[in-house]
Amino acid sequence: MPDDYGCLPNEAYTDPAYFEQERRTVLSSTWQFAGRASAVPDPGDMLPTSVAATPVFLVRQRSGEIAAFYNVCPHRGAKVLPKPCKSAKTIICPYHTWSYNLDGTLRRRPHFDGADNHDVARDDDGVERPSLWRVRAEVFMDWVFLNLDGNAEPLSTQLQPLVDKLEGYDFANCVYGGELTFDVRTNWKLAHENFLDILHKIGIHPELQKSSPIQTNVRYEWLSDDLAISHHTVEEPFEGRGEGLPGLPGFPESMRRLGLSAHIYPNANLQLWDGQLTLFSCTPLAPDHTIETFSVYFAEEAMGEQHRAHRDAVFEMWRHLNEQDIEPLIWMQEARNIPVFNGGSFSPYWDEMIAKYVEKLKTDTRGFISSMTQAAGSERS
Known part of the structure; x- marks a missing residue:
């Protein structure tokens, strides 16, 4: 990859003008998670x-x-x-x-x-x-997505490659179990990029590395312009990752020992294991302010009192993992105020997904990055 491929200038994470451009372009032209139909x-x-x-x-x-x-x-x-x-x-x-x-x-x-x-x-x-x-507005499973400019392709069309990849799995068989929200002082892109960053689990999430070693991770594959998917093998299941819960009904047998991650461009993600399904969304409020929401679903059979402890363990797992992530997200947000940092130096293997994601954002903000870079260059000269 070229040195600047997939890199955004610091201003893309801090500048109110850039944030407003995102609101008018990429965030208005795409499907944005707005809430649950069951709410x-x-x-x-x-x-x-x-x-x-x-x-x-x-x-x-x-x-x-x-x-x-x-x-x-x-x-x-x-x-x-x-x-x-x-x-x-x-x-x-x-x-x-x-x-x-x-x-x-x-x-x-x-x-x-x-x-x-x-x-x-x-x-x-x-x-x-x-x-x-x-x-x-359109609804997929229990999730209401909105498209502000009204011109996006149908949500069902965007998500159909995921349904095909999951062998026609019927998401309607999942039952809402609860949600977690986190108020994070970071840019929404950093929160989302962190989800796409597979490599950080070695240093930040050692329990994940033990359960699903990075050696079992498959890099993200783009199924369409707006949807990518990855998976890893769960070698050592543990409580909180679906252990002890009834499996999701109708889930493909070939995938029951996998953890699947799906990126729904630009700021929503799915995580699937045999016993749980979680939608993770990053809602931007300001250049340095994001609300993260985790909406968790189980098999209907898992909603009984006899499985309460196992469900609670799932929420504790998500709470713990996200709390591990919050401090690094703040570190990265603060780094965008350090002039010598220029956006990053990416691994051509692990960071390819993030680089492609950022390149798409550059295109979908309609060249605003180029104009900012040119203006900054003029000021320096």
């Missing part, structure tokens, strides 16, 4: 969340569909949904109590034309009224 099970259930540092919310429709909207009222820009809501009949902005139907259309504007003179929408009144702005 809004009934009509009128609503969940505020954030994608690409943009407030949005999910609403279960009466039809069963999940709709998503920008979390902003077209009246004065207040947040429409400050907190989760169950079984609502309407969506009511708390600032001036404008109300909307669950599909986002305006229903009522109290005192809009003067005190006690309310504007009530009727189908036949011919009045144009603002609606909530809808965001494109």
Whole structure:
């Protein structure tokens, strides 16, 4: 690999202008994990969340569909949904109590034309009224993904190569078991790159190296432009890695002793072992601020009381591994303020995946890196 292949300048991890460019380009043009479908099970259930540092919310429709909207009222820009809501009949902005139907259309504007003179929408009144702005949403398994610019290929198309690789495995057989969240003062790309970094388990995760030695790791294989997969062999299973839990129903027999990792471009990942499935997402909030979410799933049989200790061990395992990672993530974020560091010196074997990932980010931020580099060069000269 060329010396600068896969390297981003420090500013790509620290500069607010670069972060804004990411929000407008790569984070808006791709599918972003927004939450679980099971978190809004009934009509009128609503969940505020954030994608690409943009407030949005999910609403279960009466039809069963999940709709998503920008979390902003077209009246004065207040947040429409400050907190989760169950079984609502309407969506009511708390600032001036404008109300909307669950599909986002305006229903009522109290005192809009003067005190006690309310504007009530009727189908036949011919009045144009603002609606909530809808965001494109698709659901895969239990996961709701949003595409802000509305132009991404269907989510099912992006994930089909993974389904094919898993021999048609039916993810619907998994049951939600709980989640962990971590508030990390690092750039979202560093958090995601850390997931793609196989080599760091030797120094940071010795228990993983013992259970699944790096010698058993297979480098990431790109199945499409937006999906890559890797695996390792679990030579010494231990509690927390599915040990003692019923296997996922229908999981391919050829894969039951493997740990599989799937990268869903640009900031979501799957981890599969025989007894558990975890979706890991990195939600960017600021150049140096990321929320990591681990949503964990088991076989329905594993949800009984007799398996509680084994399920708890899975969450303890994820908590421990992520706590091991947090300090290195902070180290790497701090290093982006050291002028002599220029983005890294990659292993052509282990770091090839990260390098290709970063090169794709360079393309998808529409040349912003080149313009930054040229500007920096002009300033130095």
